[in-house]
Amino acid sequence: MRALVVDHGESGPVRFADVDDPVPSSDEALVEIRHIGLNFGELNYVDQWPAGAVHGHDAAGVVVRAASDGSGPPEGTRVALGMTSHAWAERVAVSPASLGTVPECVDLADGAALGIAGATALRVLRKRSLLARDVLVTGASGGVGHFAVQLAALAGARVTALVGSPNRAAGLRELGADKVLSDLAEVEHRFDLVLDTVGGPLVARAWNLLAEGGTVHLVGYSSGQDTTFPSGALFGFGEPRSIATFGDMTPTSEELTDLLDLMAAGRLSAPVGLRGDWRDVGDAVQALFARRVHGKIVLDVL
Numbered sequence: 078m079r080a081l082v083v084d085h086g087e088s089g090p091v092r093f094a095d096v097d098d099p100v101p102s103s104d105e106a107l108v109e110i111r112h113i114g115l116n117f118g119e120l121n122y123v124d125q126w127p128a129g130a131v132h133g134h135d136a137a138g139v140v141v142r143a144a145s146d147g148s149g150p151p152e153g154t155r156v157a158l159g160m161t162s163h164a165w166a167e168r169v170a171v172s173p174a175s176l177g178t179v180p181e182c183v184d185l186a187d188g189a190a191l192g193i194a195g196a197t198a199l200r201v202l203r204k205r206s207l208l209a210r211d212v213l214v215t216g217a218s219g220g221v222g223h224f225a226v227q228l229a230a231l232a233g234a235r236v237t238a239l240v241g242s243p244n245r246a247a248g249l250r251e252l253g254a255d256k257v258l259s260d261l262a263e264v265e266h267r268f269d270l271v272l273d274t275v276g277g278p279l280v281a282r283a284w285n286l287l288a289e290g291g292t293v294h295l296v297g298y299s300s301g302q303d304t305t306f307p308s309g310a311l312f313g314f315g316e317p318r319s320i321a322t323f324g325d326m327t328p329t330s331e332e333l334t335d336l337l338d339l340m341a342a343g344r345l346s347a348p349v350g351l352r353g354d355w356r357d358v359g360d361a362v363q364a365l366f367a368r369r370v371h372g373k374i375v376l377d378v379l
Contacts, residue, residue, distance in 0.1 A: 080131045080166035081113075081358060083123055090123035091132050091165070091358060099163075099170035106149050106171055107142035108156060112189035113165045113355060115374040116220065117299055120362055133165030134158075135192030137185045138378075141168070149173025155181075157188030159196055159333050165355075167378060177333025180341040187340060187347035190373040194220035194348075195336045197323065198228050201272050201294045208233035211266060213283060216274035216299060217254065218245040220373040223348030224336075225272050226252045231344060237264070239279075245371060252346070261286065270294070277302030280320075281310065290316035296323045348372030354379055 084092040101107045114135035119126075126132060136158045143151050149172075150156060156176045158164050164171075179188040198221050202212075207229055214225045217238035229236045230253025238254035239261065240246050246257040258264065261279075267288035273280055276298030283293055284306070339345035350372035353361055361374050
């Protein structure tokens with residue numbers, strides 16, 4: 078079968094190759110992949126995976142063989158895969174714990190956009206009550222950011238979306254952002270929660286805008302820059318503030334199902350900024366690295 082594998086050469090980060098068909102264990106389903114979802118991290122830091130390995134984590138498809146132990150969805154079920162190893166292939170053997178059933182009213186391609194981005198936003202925003210709280214989402218024009226803005230607004234938060242430039246602000250107010258900014262110098266209040274996907278100097282600036290008892294959740298470092306705090310910046314009186322790392326990156330079936338149910342109810346939309354053919358993955362990767370895409374990239378497996 079055909080698959081996208083890790084390529085550490087100049088033509089990388091991925092290339093097509095013929096690989097062996099997967100052989101599911103008794104507790105795995107065999108899924109025919111119809112769409113794959115690209116993420117910045119898995120492509121930008123491809124050196125963390127062995128050359129020649131089938132790459133990718135997020136996808137959507139149809140179960141063609143149910144797990145022989147009777148667990149998981151039956152044959153013919155449309156499913157979304159979240160943070161599943163070796164997902165960018167024509168067929169994948171996967172544990173039912175990483176599958177979410179895609180309702181008939183939800184486009185299967187939209188299910189491929191969930192995975193890492195959707196589960197990341199959902200987990201962070203579930204850590205505390207957000208009703209009438211002030212939330213800052215950095216890198217809001219990306220995949221995680223689009224989901225986070227929507228989910229925070231659904232939870233009753235006052236959402237500020239921060240983007241890298243004004244031309245990346247399109248559509249964020251419609252998703253629920255109360256304010257869309259390209260510079261934190263414009264901020265006149267403090268935040269109870271910061272979901273940061275950018276890292277670098279922005280983290281130190283966001284920390285200075287954190288309310289007592291607030292938390293900065295670090296879920297990405299797309300800037301590739303170091304964070305330096307001025308002397309005394311981490312000292313303070315009042316209710317303690319905190320910086321938290323994200324933790325486990327493996328979405329569960331329940332989390333994917335919750336997100337898919339919100340999509341089915343029309344309360345959450347998939348942030349697909351580019352839809353194309355997986356044979357054009359090279360062009361899609363270039364667009365992702367050049368920050369020309371707002372939201373996620375979903376490619377059809379043809």
